[in-house]
Amino acid sequence: MHQIRRSVCPLDCPDTCSILATVEDGRVVRLEGDPEHPFTGGFLCGKVARYQERVYSPDRLLYPMKRVGPKGTGRFERITWDEALDTVARRLASVAREHGGEAILPYSYGGTMGIVQRNAGHRFFHRLGASRLARTICSPAATVGFNATVGASLGPDPESIVHSDYIVIWGQNTAVVNLHLMPFIKKARRAGARLVAVDPYRNDTARLADLHLCVRPGTDAALALGIMHVLVAEGRIDRDYVAEHTLGFEALSARVLAEYPVERAAAITGIPEEKIRSVAREYGAARAPFIRIGDGLSRHSNGGMAVRTIACLPGLVGAFAKKGGGALQSTGGSFAINEAYVRMPELSPPTREINMVKLGETLAPDFRPPVKGLFVYHSNPAAVAPDQARVLCGLRREDLFTVVHEQVHTDTVDYADVALPATTFLEHGDLYKSYGHLYIQKAEPAIAPVGEAKSNLEVFQLLAARMGFDEECFGETLESQIRGVLDVSAPALEGIGHSQVADCRPHRLRVEAETYARGFPTPSGRLEFYCESLARQGFDPLPRYEPCFQEEEAGQGALHLLAPPSKHFLNSTFGAVPSLVARAGRPTLLIHPDDARARGVRDGGTVRAHNSRGECRLTAVVTEDTPPGVVVAASVWWPKHSPEGKGINHLVSQKTTDFGGGSTFHCNLVYVSAGSGRGDS
Ligand SMILES: Nc1nc2c(c(=O)[nH]1)N[C@H]1C(S)=C(S)[C@@H](COP(=O)(O)OP(=O)(O)OC[C@H]3O[C@@H](n4cnc5c(=O)[nH]c(N)nc54)[C@H](O)[C@@H]3O)O[C@H]1N2
Numbered sequence: 001m002h003q004i005r006r007s008v009c010p011l012d013c014p015d016t017c018s019i020l021a022t023v024e025d026g027r028v029v030r031l032e033g034d035p036e037h038p039f040t041g042g043f044l045c046g047k048v049a050r051y052q053e054r055v056y057s058p059d060r061l062l063y064p065m066k067r068v069g070p071k072g073t074g075r076f077e078r079i080t081w082d083e084a085l086d087t088v089a090r091r092l093a094s095v096a097r098e099h100g101g102e103a104i105l106p107y108s109y110g111g112t113m114g115i116v117q118r119n120a121g122h123r124f125f126h127r128l129g130a131s132r133l134a135r136t137i138c139s140p141a142a143t144v145g146f147n148a149t150v151g152a153s154l155g156p157d158p159e160s161i162v163h164s165d166y167i168v169i170w171g172q173n174t175a176v177v178n179l180h181l182m183p184f185i186k187k188a189r190r191a192g193a194r195l196v197a198v199d200p201y202r203n204d205t206a207r208l209a210d211l212h213l214c215v216r217p218g219t220d221a222a223l224a225l226g227i228m229h230v231l232v233a234e235g236r237i238d239r240d241y242v243a244e245h246t247l248g249f250e251a252l253s254a255r256v257l258a259e260y261p262v263e264r265a266a267a268i269t270g271i272p273e274e275k276i277r278s279v280a281r282e283y284g285a286a287r288a289p290f291i292r293i294g295d296g297l298s299r300h301s302n303g304g305m306a307v308r309t310i311a312c313l314p315g316l317v318g319a320f321a322k323k324g325g326g327a328l329q330s331t332g333g334s335f336a337i338n339e340a341y342v343r344m345p346e347l348s349p350p351t352r353e354i355n356m357v358k359l360g361e362t363l364a365p366d367f368r369p370p371v372k373g374l375f376v377y378h379s380n381p382a383a384v385a386p387d388q389a390r391v392l393c394g395l396r397r398e399d400l401f402t403v404v405h406e407q408v409h410t411d412t413v414d415y416a417d418v419a420l421p422a423t424t425f426l427e428h429g430d431l432y433k434s435y436g437h438l439y440i441q442k443a444e445p446a447i448a449p450v451g452e453a454k455s456n457l458e459v460f461q462l463l464a465a466r467m468g469f470d471e472e473c474f475g476e477t478l479e480s481q482i483r484g485v486l487d488v489s490a491p492a493l494e495g496i497g498h499s500q501v502a503d504c505r506p507h508r509l510r511v512e513a514e515t516y517a518r519g520f521p522t523p524s525g526r527l528e529f530y531c532e533s534l535a536r537q538g539f540d541p542l543p544r545y546e547p548c549f550q551e552e553e554a555g556q557g558a559l560h561l562l563a564p565p566s567k568h569f570l571n572s573t574f575g576a577v578p579s580l581v582a583r584a585g586r587p588t589l590l591i592h593p594d595d596a597r598a599r600g601v602r603d604g605g606t607v608r609a610h611n612s613r614g615e616c617r618l619t620a621v622v623t624e625d626t627p628p629g630v631v632v633a634a635s636v637w638w639p640k641h642s643p644e645g646k647g648i649n650h651l652v653s654q655k656t657t658d659f660g661g662g663s664t665f666h667c668n669l670v671y672v673s674a675g676s677g678r679g680d681s
């Protein structure tokens, strides 16, 4: 007997697919894309289509465990939930008593994007008076930068891209990370749209494009300013739109005319002048140009300003007012739901905030006041966080009590004092929004929890009870929290309440495709070429280009490392699926033939990549897909699946972005040498 259950992909990906799960005898045997969901369009990516392998993986944590070997060795003994919860509650209470609540750090990110489960720990840690975590590892620079120009990440509706005649994918490997947008792009191209990709290497998406602008990493703002120069100098501006809907055009045009002639933009970006001119002319002439801005390009020290600058382009040509035009960074701002309802920030005393990008620094023995208790859930910092050597060093500290609530036996679990088994999305319910489309959907569990796994919500409810937190909110059901999240009066949510989402089908927000048609949610109500609020924070109020590195940082032979997502993984989530790990092969480094030759590196050989933070070994792929000076390592491998247990994030720094304190995964210099084994350099 089999049944089809509706579900939603909980992974941190813009596509948020609607899923049909086939269940036989209580086991999930097949997952398929929901044909009724307009964005999912009836298919899943190659990763999630195999998610059932992950549910029943030999790496799955099935019961609570306590550590019996040295930290990092992953040796555990089974314990009961009662013993686990008692231990965790007792240890957290003693840390709080001896060192203060701030000595406890919750660390969580995007393992599940479900609104209730993702936020279920917040009220607990707020009540505990723990340090607050600034969840910055992904895209704050892009969000802050985009919003400085247009006010909020509202859209346009990604589905409207079918009406565009000129599509620019800027800093995103869409065919890998936003796969379900591709059918819409294909449709637009069938109707004649041109596709341009702006990326420092020829990724899977650039390969499909009509034109690939191979920009030097971290120089996108200069490219956008060069394009603006052409638009202004040649009068390819929508004057009426500019006058009515934008702020600061005179100042912007003075700057681009004086400071960003095409020759300068070409010298900075490495893109020939003629290409910059022709792209600017095509962009200016297009009926409805659409720019898909990836968060990838924002993971540089100058990334926020780069995104803000690109977001100005549609303002010059009036593209936001055209069906199929505009610039899309995220649709997240359109979901007017009340997530604070789950988080309850009002429970927190004024505690310090710790930037998650700086976990390595935070766990160092000299950090004051110290962190003595760490609670990791739905994140895998031992694999995904920057400056891996520092992170692992911190996790090894004997005086740090570490709890890890996880589905599978990750590297982070290896460092836990107590490991708790977590349910997957097929085993718990939740409400899901998206950052890449405009549908909201609820999901019920498709199967019973595997082993003794418990959801985030259950774990924090049980712990709250053990800690003696007797406020009613610590017993609040999932249903009641979903009701609270949706209980807002916003036009986008009209007719989408608790009882409507109960059908577990996708519900489209009540928003228009041209999301800024009624004005921009900026302080001036206009698209801000000139942004006063940036000026108040000490930034340049106008778009500008600032180099990522100082000259002296780039020593001889340094190469620019990009560490973007792999097609076979989603962050580190699929390290627990052997068939996907096998497909991904081994950790590789794309390197240009000239750079390979100069270093005696051969295709398929082992290379050592290193910098002041550490080193790791990878297999060289010698290819012209990457230009001279740039190397690319698809991520994120589990360190324990990497040579010598060292992942690429050994080479990534804890440096943060200009806006928002974000991560800089693509803004690192490395040295590469040929080498086969340990010890050579
Ligand atoms: N298969 C798969 N899908 C995923 C993920 C995954 O790991 N695997 N991760 C998910 C998550 S958490 C996120 S946040 C999103 C990520 O999605 P986005 O951040 O929107 O896009 P990415 O493709 O990660 O961005 C990486 C691309 O940016 C390019 N890039 C790097 N530096 C620059 C630059 O200076 N200029 C320009 N123009 N481009 C640059 C890289 O070369 C690469 O092609 O994807 C989600 N989807």
Ligand SMILES: Nc1nc2c(c(=O)[nH]1)N[C@H]1C(S)=C(S)[C@@H](COP(=O)(O)OP(=O)(O)OC[C@H]3O[C@@H](n4cnc5c(=O)[nH]c(N)nc54)[C@H](O)[C@@H]3O)O[C@H]1N2
Pocket: 012, 108, 109, 110, 111, 112, 117, 137, 138, 139, 377, 378, 379, 380, 381, 383, 384, 385, 405, 406, 407, 408, 410, 422, 423, 424, 425, 455, 456, 563, 564, 565, 570, 571, 572, 573, 635, 636, 648, 649, 665
């Ligand atoms: N080199 C490099 N590093 C990167 C990136 C990159 O592009 N390159 N991308 C960065 C980005 S954009 C991001 S967003 C981060 C993402 O980093 P993370 O959010 O840490 O993402 P994952 O590595 O997928 O880890 C999520 C973990 O949560 C667990 N999990 C899933 N659901 C649940 C649940 O309901 N409860 C509990 N308790 N656990 C659950 C999963 O088993 C998984 O191990 O990585 C960053 N790291």
Ligand SMILES: [Mo]
Pocket: 012, 137, 138, 139
């Ligand atoms: Mo992310």
